[in-house]
Amino acid sequence: MSSNLSGASERAGVIEALDDLDEINKLYRERRWSDGLPIVPPTAERVTRMLQHTRRAREEIVARVAPGFGAATIERIAINAVLAGCDPEYLPVLIAATEAVVDPKFNLQGIQATTNPVAVWIIINGPIAQRLQVNATFNCLGEGAWANATIGRALRLILRNVGGALPGDMDRATQGQPGKYTFCCAENEDANPWEPLHVERGFARGSSTVTVVGAEGTxxxxxxxxxxxxxxxxxxxxxxxxxxxxxxxxxxxxxxxxxxxxxxxxxxxxxxxxxxxxxxxxxxxxxxxxxxxxxxxxxxxxxxxxxxxxxxxxxxxxxxxxxxxxxxxxxxxxxxxxxxxxxxxxxxxxxxxxxxxx
Amino acid sequence: MAKRGLAAVTICSTAFIMLGRAQASALGNASLPIAVVPHPFGLSSRDEVRQMADKCVDDIVKLVCEAKSG
Structure with a gap:
């Protein structure tokens, strides 16, 4: 984290809303705070439950996310994780993924603002993949696994809600692609006859990692x-x-x-x-x-x-x-x-x- | 560059004006001058793109001078 980010405080606002899922989704639709799918309301209770899976302060800025350079605080990452339907245990994956996408060599500015359909593909390695039941086998890029679906979706929500990459505004994708809803799987390490991706990249086999790839499709x-x-x-x-x-x-x-x-x-x-x-x-x-x-x-x-x-x-x-x-x-x-x-x-x-x- | 006191101008094609304005604003310089060229030019030859550049160079110089004096 660069020094100009440390110590800053950017708490999320709180809005009062009726306890009515339809009304809340209507609000999210009007304000373009969703990806086009219904959301899970990020109530204070749900966000607090999510935050129990990190010791980092909720106002700590993990990154500034291009192209709008909004502050991805721990709290905002947690809010978007709730919106996407993530289990609270997924939060550390999303914090690491947010750190990964802002690495300069990833070129998030280009990926977010380009006319290209590029989406962010998340690959999860290590023991956390099994623990969170991230699918690495049948249909691992398809539907059906809660972790795959919601972790990929949550990162997309961070990219648009914090990064400001709204289609037609700062996201200039000519067509985009379905992977921009969610694009996440684990490596099938048990069936891999070689060293897994994270070991190839210098991490211990027993460690857990997230890899982000700017992927045009499949x-x-x-x-x-x-x-x-x-x-x-x-x-x-x-x-x-x-x-x-x-x-x-x-x-x-x-x-x-x-x-x-x-x-x-x-x-x-x-x-x-x-x-x-x-x-x-x-x-x-x-x-x-x-x-x-x-x-x-x-x-x-x-x-x-x-x-x-x-x-x-x-x-x-x-x-x-x-x-x-x-x-x-x-x-x-x-x-x-x-x-x-x-x-x-x-x-x-x-x-x-x-x-x-x- | 503008924040460092240097005259700065961004060049955008018409399809990217909104992105340019929004980013300038996000980076704390909403008044950043933006020179606009027509979009698309992906189908244009290099000579045609050069002609396009010749046409907008005066605008760019004008914006740079205004930024410098401002």
Missing amino acids: MNMNSHSKDAGELMQVFGDTMIHPPSNEYTHGGEPFLMIGPEHAHILKRGGLSKADVQHRLWETSKMRADRMSPNDRARAQDSRRDELGEFRPDTILTIARRPEDIGIMVAGGPGTHTVYVPAFGNSRSVTRAINVEIAD
Whole structure:
């Protein structure tokens, strides 16, 4: 936390309202304080119950959230968590996620205000995922798990209510995407044949973390191949798409590898670093696959790395193989998900500080 | 830059004026001068974009001078 934030006090206001859910939701709709779905009224009692899961002062400012630079106090994070329907035990995840999104390398200003559909994807690692029952298996990006649905929703509410990113105002997304309602899952560490994401990033296996990714969406890859080399080719071919921020800037694409595919790759002798390197190779694309205007943008962005482009210049999807994010999630099935990322952003992982035993 | 006493002007395309105004306000400088260029220009050639820049350069200079004297 930067020094200009410490010590400041910004308490949330209190409004008197009838004890009528319909009326309260009407108020939230009129004031644009919701994401378009009904909310849970953040009564003083509910917010206080949420705050019992941190020792940090309710008025402490965790971050200033772009593009409006509203103060994300502990209390405001808790209020938005209540609005989203979170269990009080989820609060430490949201505090860590808020800290993560304001890391400069995440480029929250760009993510919040862009015309791009980018949403914030939350990946939870470590023992807290099981304790909070964050789904990492069947349908982990779909509906049905309370933690996945409400944690992702709460972060979105923080981004719009505290950050001020209201669609059509400061959120300039041309279309947006469904992931802007909620986009959260855990890594299926039990089914992961390699080290999980947080361990790869230097955290202890027994620690709990949240990772935020600026994600453009999801592209399913259904392959019944049982051969590691074939899978690497199929995945790399699928990742190639010329109108991509990743090829324009050299990005940080993610693969959510299904457990069956992960085990085929492991059985084929590939480490996680091998997978990253093979994908980096198989997803290479000639510059003339891009339209001239798009190629000019890529040229401007990557001149320092690739020099002057020729039509046969080879563009990589990421600047380095290790920038390709790999995590394992999902249930049984022959599916892996390519998650194209925003390009001008790097994912951020933060430890979740669980201060109150529950 | 304005807070540091330097003349500052932001350039926005018409589609981003609201964002520019709201952010200037949020950052405590609601009167930040904003030069506006037409949107979109993603379909324009580089030469057309240069022509667009030539057209608005006088406005930008004027805003910078006003900011400096103000």
